[in-house]
Amino acid sequence: ETGVTQSPTHLIKTRGQQVTLRCSSQSGHNTVSWYQQALGQGPQFIFQYYREEENGRGNFPPRFSGLQFPNYSSELNVNALELDDSALYLCASSFDRNTEAFFGQGTRLTVV
């Protein structure tokens, strides 16, 4: 059984660019959540996908968007990158919407 995997592990983007982060959920899991963790802070909930539909959203602007695919893997897209978007982006998958979330290692995004 493989765990939650995220790619890439690190990337550097320029302000104004767009970025796509990817997450493969743990085998058998149909729910994926995304979190942003700024340096020195706790993670903040971005949104959750359940069976390919957005199932909840935190206080993030529309330029943060996502997708979940039929195999339950997921993407996080961020448009018009800002310097404050620099953070560790964590993906978590769970067997169902209300069960324990398992986190991946994260993608470290640096916006310059």
Place this chain on the structure above:
Amino acid sequence: AQSVTQLGSHVSVSEGALVLLRCNYSSSVPPYLFWYVQYPNQGLQLLLKYTSAATLVKGINGFEAEFKKSETSFHLTKPSAHMSDAAEYFCAVRTDNAGNMLTFGGGTRLMVKP
């Protein structure tokens, strides 16, 4: 809306000493509470969770936490610190009708002195 406050952004203990990391929450409905650990450059690992069963919850690596409704607290303890416990610890709350939307505290960095 729920929130989590972790008192003490940094806690330092000697190896073998008691570890106490504090967490207070606010929630308008009965909460589910979690403690996660994060090692440098890694994701979050679940230590333990409270889901309205026993108020004293035992987790991995010798950690435990007690849910106290009257104090709205869920403090994390370990009787004897080990060097490998040095990490960042996060308390989180989830309301049972909010899917997996976790609200995290700001974290406490635990340092263990030899």
